[in-house]
Amino acid sequence: MTKRKIKPAFKLWFQIGEDYVFGEGAYKLLEQIRNKKSISAAAKTAHMSYRYAWARIKEIEEHLGESIVKTQKGGKQGGKTEITEAGLLLLTNYKRLKELMTEMCKIT
């Protein structure tokens, strides 16, 4: 009998108490907002509707008790959205942990 190729997999998320707050979908969205400075462009790339993306952001902010994005209205090119320091912290912590876990799965 040949031993079949078995490999580890995982799902990572952040929670407050027992409440799910932030996972892979929100991570991808937030990363795209950082890159594209626009929620609608980010939502498109993350394959979400603008409405859903916006609702997810508001939900996360409510959980955290602080903003993760800030939008400047107007200007020459219209509104521009940036992620806040809290948003960046969430993003980088998730990314780092995911990368570490992925590495560990490779060496197992």
Added chain:
Amino acid sequence: MTKRKIKPAFKLWFQIGEDYVFGEGAYKLLEQIRNKKSISAAAKTAHMSYRYAWARIKEIEEHLGESIVKTQKGGKQGGKTEITEAGLLLLTNYKRLKELMTEMCKIT
């Protein structure tokens, strides 16, 4: 605004291709079989029916193409079940990886 306590959480499993093979439930079951040398006693501790435990074991063995437990029938105290080398490998790899990931979550 106070920053609320946000913490990482994860779910770990082993898969072959895209098929789920082994996760937390099976890990607990297998660990108990190692301790108790009995599937029925292990199932009880892991809060599973004997029938379900047995089906899970068979399912995992089918995925792997090898046995993870072996039962010796008869003897003074009736049948005794031990985990095989393949079962032990699965158990220890899962446990080690879970512990490493748990540690990483703590330091994030």
